[in-house]
Amino acid sequence: MVNIVDQNRIGKSAMLLLLVDREEEEWNREFNELNWSYCTGKIGSMDSQKVVAAIETAAKRSGLVRGDLYREMHSLYHAIMEALSGVTRGQTQLGEVLRTVGLRFSIVRGTPYINEEEGEWIAVALYGTIGAPIKGLEHETIGLGINHI
Template sequence: MEKKGIGKIALMLALTSGDIDNIKNYYESKNYVIYKGQAGSMDPKKIVAAIETAASREDIIRENYHEEHALYHSIIEALSGYCRGQVMLGEVLRSAGLTFTIVRGPLIEGDRSSGNWIAIVLYGQIGSPRRGFEHEAIGMGIQPI
């Protein structure tokens, strides 16, 4: 089995629907910490807050500047990709309903020398707040801790 990077692991988990326990258990045995959740809003601040809260509550990050800073920048990078460069939702009558994954661990599977990194992937629907007027979008952010 080929070694995967942290981004590919986060993408795979975000795109997998249903039970992810086997995948999660495999990568957790390889020194990754993984969380998958959902968020939806017309306010990007609420999506950022949902991800930050999950990362803190699940003990993926600790309360210190370096970890919180890496998390924040990986979220903003992922949100920028998800929103295609302009992090605006409600201001332009656009809503988002998404699945997010948080993965913390080595940059490349099995490579402990690379230190700790954090990857955020957002995948879901974005578009007009009317049903049937949305489409898929994805964004990813990766930062060293």
């Protein structure tokens, strides 16, 4: 087994979680070695608010962020919005303009810098499809957001 999680690339690691098929045990081993944490999930919606809410809920339930700490939720929100902006090509509207998404997401929290004073960072990666709300009229899309905590 080759380690593919790069200790200095939190965004790359978040994307690999979505794009590389591996056993969860392998991911756990690599992220544990770095003392990083992560979670993954899926969301399909015509409402960008539901996408944000699903990712925030997953992050809180998995213990990646604390809902009672503003700085953690604020950082997560900005990472989500940056990733969503990539998925939607800068226009975060979905249902209002007759678009729907089917996405897998990953969230990674860790310390990608050698200097410990740089602190923790969070990355949100999205991969899936976007298009008209008609089966078969969608195409692939991808987005990544990274923010400091």
